[in-house]
Amino acid sequence: MGLISAASTIFDAGSMSAGFGGSMTFIKKLTASSSGTLSFVDGASSVVLDNTYKEYLFTFKNIHPATDDTKFQFNLSIDTGSNYNVAKTSTAFVAYNAEADNDRAIEYSPGEDLAQGTGFQSISSGYGGVGADNDQNMGGYLHLFNPSSTTFVKHFIARVNNSNQINFSADNHCAGYGNTTSAIDAVQFKMTSGNIDAGDICLYGIA
């Protein structure tokens, strides 16, 4: 049964009509606690990562590594998390500035991009890694577009800022595509070395 007011359908078939509610739907939050990996797998633990949405947004809050000078990274899966090894071609660059005000630049990060690589993609990639001091951490976001497409490659755009191990602020830009026409149905995050000591990753669907 629908709920109609002044000829406008407000609710019907278990959902609110377009234009009435927000278009950014919270799906899942994972909280790190000395975690080796954090994974979002479609169909598991209430995670939705399919054709329900054309765009997904991951947000990162206070990602703190257990090991100094390590990088935060992700990979994609086409087999619901059995393997995280999708080929990717990507770009990475960073703008940084030292707390000591003695070093600043914007530069491409050739060691952090991928050319058809199946390895994990660093997104806190520039000028060292995330610092492990108690107050150091990383925050930012990752957009993943139309992961369920079986026609197109899977574009992503990420931007994070981290306080790095030598006391720089680093604004990291990473973007690229998972070079597959298979549906992406899982995404995994981890550090290049050691655990994710603390931090939250939230997944949203964008209608």
Added chain:
Amino acid sequence: MAVVSNGTTIIDAGALGSGVATGKMILIKTLTASGSGTLSFVDGADSVVLDDTYDSYVFKIINAHPGTDDVNFTFNFSIDGGSNYNVTKTTTVVNAYHKEDNSEAAVAYNTYDDLAQSTAYQSLSSFGQMGIDNDQSLCSIIHLYNPSSTVFVKHFIATSQFYQAEDRSNNVFTSGYGNTTSAVNAVQFKMNSGNIDSGVIKLYGIGG
């Protein structure tokens, strides 16, 4: 008939009550390309809102695929309800690109696609090189701030990611302003040559 709960009006006269908490990112309109020459969002037409209802607007382009190889995906503004798309713009463009064979990688200012007081369409891709292979496409997020202002120029910030014809990943940062104090009330998207073969463009209102 209104729906009232514990003294709070939830729904009345076809709208949610002002006291009902909702998200602040509202989907306004979705256009789907199918061999389309242009896709236009015009305030007041086809349920499109592009006025002072929201503080800012966001366009999301999902998998725009050209009908012709080696082209750019572009947009322009209108101040006359879509009769003309020719607002003067000054913009910046920065590209980060990387080739699949690892032979090229850089980040650089792009003098090819920026505009200096030009009424031309602004490219969101770069160098006229969107690929037409079946799996190639462009995705983009464009923020347009306060388009209805009659005081300020109209700032926009776009981040795009596309699969270049020469098998490069290309991340494009396009920003600038429509140099007009007239209200912008329509936005049009098109390829600089040929049709938009497929793809989706969504318009959201933010805040308000």
